[in-house]
Amino acid sequence: MILSGKEIEKNMGKNIFIEPYDRSRLNPNSYNLCLHNELLIYENDLIDMKKDNPTRLITIPEEGLILEPGRLYLGRTVEHTRTEKFVPMLEGRSSTGRLGLFIHVTAGFGDIGFSGYWTLEIFCVQPVKIYPNVECCQIYYHDIHGEYDLYSSGKYQNNTGIQASLMYKDFEGKE
Numbered sequence: 001m002i003l004s005g006k007e008i009e010k011n012m013g014k015n016i017f018i019e020p021y022d023r024s025r026l027n028p029n030s031y032n033l034c035l036h037n038e039l040l041i042y043e044n045d046l047i048d049m050k051k052d053n054p055t056r057l058i059t060i061p062e063e064g065l066i067l068e069p070g071r072l073y074l075g076r077t078v079e080h081t082r083t084e085k086f087v088p089m090l091e092g093r094s095s096t097g098r099l100g101l102f103i104h105v106t107a108g109f110g111d112i113g114f115s116g117y118w119t120l121e122i123f124c125v126q127p128v129k130i131y132p133n134v135e136c137c138q139i140y141y142h143d144i145h146g147e148y149d150l151y152s153s154g155k156y157q158n159n160t161g162i163q164a165s166l167m168y169k170d171f172e173g174k175e
Helices: 005-011
Strands: 016-019 031-034 038-042 055-059 065-067 073-083 087-092 115-124 128-130 135-142
Touching (some): 031 073, 073 135, 115 135
Antiparallel strands (some): 031 135, 038 055, 038 073, 073 115, 087 135
């Protein structure tokens, strides 16, 4: 079951942590998160999932940055989130989607116990100008039933910024 906005607020600081938190961004069943002012882009045209692919950091200036189709941009949320009781989920806002801007390609499902900034897999269908600190996506929470283990992967837990894919670590020791 998805938590209502009132239930999210009731759990703030107890079972749900969003820093910084601004009550004005609370929705009926989600909370809007903002785009940080930094993006990572892969330097090579060919991305090899078995390798640590080189990236380059770019800054979104206050006057905006035009994103081009056919390129993956990795961003992150301004907010650091954590929960050990609910399953966090991330979706783009409808206003963002209606601009042809996708905030996550596949990774909208969070693990219970995840603590960190959300890495956003940003893609656009036509050139679009973006700005830092814009409310670009929303987090919502599901309750969980049955016994569970908290997320504890060393790959993405407790991150401090944008993270490129660490899939290459899945291949280590298998060849």
